[in-house]
Amino acid sequence: MTxxxxxxxxxxxxxxxxxxxxxxxxxxxxxxxxxxxxxxKTSEKEPFPFQIEVLETNVRFESNGDSRKEVHTIxxxxxxxxxxxxxxxxxxxxxxxxxxxxxxxxxxHANGGTSDVLPSxxxxxxxxxxxxxxxxxxxxxxxxxxxxxxxxxxxxxxxITMTTHHPLAPEFWVEHTFDRSGQVQEEHYELNLPxxxxxxxxxxxxxxxxxxxTAVPATSFKRxxxxxxxxxxxxxxxxxxxxxxxxxEVEGSPSPDVIVSSFRNWEDMARKIASVYPQWTELDRMxxxxxxxxxxxxxxxxxxxIHAIYAIVSQQLKTADLPVDSMGFRIRPVxxxxxxxxxxxxxKCFLLSQFARLxxxxxxxxxxxxxxxxxxxxxxxxxxxxxxxxxxPNKSTALDPSREVAPFGLIPxxxxxxxxxxxxxxxxxxxxxxxxxxxxxxxxxxxxKVTIAATLGDNGKLTARVKYTLRGDNELLLRVxxxxxxxxxxxxxxxxxxxxxxxxxxxxxxxxxDPMATKEPFAIEYELTQHKFVDWAKKPVRIPAxxxxxxxxxxxxxxxxxxxxxxxxxDVDTQMTLQLPVGTIAQTPAGTAVERDYATYLSKYVxxxxxxxxxxxxxxxRREVGADRxxxxxxxxxxxxxxxxxYFVLDREAGVRNAAAQ
Numbered sequence: 001m002t003x004x005x006x007x008x009x010x011x012x013x014x015x016x017x018x019x020x021x022x023x024x025x026x027x028x029x030x031x032x033x034x035x036x037x038x039x040x041k042t043s044e045k046e047p048f049p050f051q052i053e054v055l056e057t058n059v060r061f062e063s064n065g066d067s068r069k070e071v072h073t074i075x076x077x078x079x080x081x082x083x084x085x086x087x088x089x090x091x092x093x094x095x096x097x098x099x100x101x102x103x104x105x106x107x108x109h110a111n112g113g114t115s116d117v118l119p120s121x122x123x124x125x126x127x128x129x130x131x132x133x134x135x136x137x138x139x140x141x142x143x144x145x146x147x148x149x150x151x152x153x154x155x156x157x158x159x160i161t162m163t164t165h166h167p168l169a170p171e172f173w174v175e176h177t178f179d180r181s182g183q184v185q186e187e188h189y190e191l192n193l194p195x196x197x198x199x200x201x202x203x204x205x206x207x208x209x210x211x212x213x214t215a216v217p218a219t220s221f222k223r224x225x226x227x228x229x230x231x232x233x234x235x236x237x238x239x240x241x242x243x244x245x246x247x248x249e250v251e252g253s254p255s256p257d258v259i260v261s262s263f264r265n266w267e268d269m270a271r272k273i274a275s276v277y278p279q280w281t282e283l284d285r286m287x288x289x290x291x292x293x294x295x296x297x298x299x300x301x302x303x304x305x306i307h308a309i310y311a312i313v314s315q316q317l318k319t320a321d322l323p324v325d326s327m328g329f330r331i332r333p334v335x336x337x338x339x340x341x342x343x344x345x346x347x348k349c350f351l352l353s354q355f356a357r358l359x360x361x362x363x364x365x366x367x368x369x370x371x372x373x374x375x376x377x378x379x380x381x382x383x384x385x386x387x388x389x390x391x392x393p394n395k396s397t398a399l400d401p402s403r404e405v406a407p408f409g410l411i412p413x414x415x416x417x418x419x420x421x422x423x424x425x426x427x428x429x430x431x432x433x434x435x436x437x438x439x440x441x442x443x444x445x446x447x448x449k450v451t452i453a454a455t456l457g458d459n460g461k462l463t464a465r466v467k468y469t470l471r472g473d474n475e476l477l478l479r480v481x482x483x484x485x486x487x488x489x490x491x492x493x494x495x496x497x498x499x500x501x502x503x504x505x506x507x508x509x510x511x512x513x514d515p516m517a518t519k520e521p522f523a524i525e526y527e528l529t530q531h532k533f534v535d536w537a538k539k540p541v542r543i544p545a546x547x548x549x550x551x552x553x554x555x556x557x558x559x560x561x562x563x564x565x566x567x568x569x570x571d572v573d574t575q576m577t578l579q580l581p582v583g584t585i586a587q588t589p590a591g592t593a594v595e596r597d598y599a600t601y602l603s604k605y606v607x608x609x610x611x612x613x614x615x616x617x618x619x620x621x622r623r624e625v626g627a628d629r630x631x632x633x634x635x636x637x638x639x640x641x642x643x644x645x646x647y648f649v650l651d652r653e654a655g656v657r658n659a660a661a662q
Contacts, residue, residue: 215245
């Protein structure tokens, strides 16, 4: 039996993230073919659906920040799946500072002959992620339909992306990761950069030249000088059987093999981005104060104000879930945002930080970059998420208004305690941008309570009513999942939740508390039926306690020097009652009690008449257990796992015999 409760101590359930994930855009357009070449992996026992025979990328930057990127791809389609994959090519871009040209698309047929794709097959439309948001229609997708493809054909196409007058110009940046899957037979990558770079050390040799980092040494380097000044050209030629250094992963994603950035440091980049943001005018301040005063219950204290401001920005404005840099960090005027009724995460955090200064002057827009290695090379493409940090006299609070249903002060667990780059000046009197730390704790005590009231019929049918009441990380995931799912499909979400907790059956009813009512714990209640839950003909009949398994951190991959991460302190309480058929006799297992200073566990199993009850409660008290106590923790975990593996033994015939004997 697995459980959504497990995700409190480990990785989150994939389906919740799929429901909560928005569209993604690259800084420069990139085809899904490029992504497949980088990331696609297929079993060695089976051929690839398609094989990229040649992948050529040429990138040229000018000293004013303009760039030209040309990608040439020749791909062989091995089966029907490959044909479907390349039936349409799509390229994301922002037309306010980019142009995309599909200069050539040609099919070489396996049975001989070639055919060119006609210009009429090319379409240009707003990205589906912004169709409901007119202000962001510059975020677009250029697509071309490739008709007439068959297995064994080859497709040859070229795409050119021109970037001019980017909002952050003259600064520029790019990153690239080479294929390691074997799906790309030959990859060429060329960087043509302004400035005099040292090909040996790959570091800046003049103040105006960009920094070049590479985990894979360039195949060749040359220095040229012409009308545009000194230029440095790096070329990589990678063959499919060439052994590349292992790709280092940062938070589950491959670290780029090549990074180029003209920013000197993160602070300079923060200043540049801040210069693109609009100035908060006196009129804006007056409008913000007016919005607060016009509320049904105008907030008085600073604490009331910050809660009211957060509710306005997070819930009254629909989130257009665009990546951090998709709009070039430009933010619309304040009144335009409110009149439209929607905003990007950047715009929401900008509004929230400016509003919040009415209550707490020390409020900062901050960007999460990633782990320490990712922070070595400043570039906007490293930004993963934007938050606001509010500094009160005795504490700091992190806010994420882009998640419309996030309770005040609750941000996703993977970001808590991490360093972030402040985009706000450290004080009104200086020009210092600094690294801050997102608070590690929660604004409330985290708990999860699950109650199951079930009935087992004479025919082996199980009917159960399951209720979850949550505060904390799982609460946020489930609020987002139900909020982003149409109400008529809530049964599907509840069905996935039931499945994750080991319940099989048909969901008949679902009742969910309002995901937007974030001041109260989130509650989900559903009823399910499962036919043939037990087969009375089998002897003996054993059933588990109808409770979700409580997940514990796995220590198998830990070294002897690593501490054991328990995560956020959390109280998990699960309770079950099961009404048995008349005359059924049951044997209950013994309960377990284990107590440590980092966690406690208590279980109890009782039979009262023909009603079975089971309770299990675990309370995680600390965030981690020291490496020197690994043996003690493993003993604790083993005791919990052994208890959860116990069964009830049911015997209907014995009950019938006893009744007859009486």
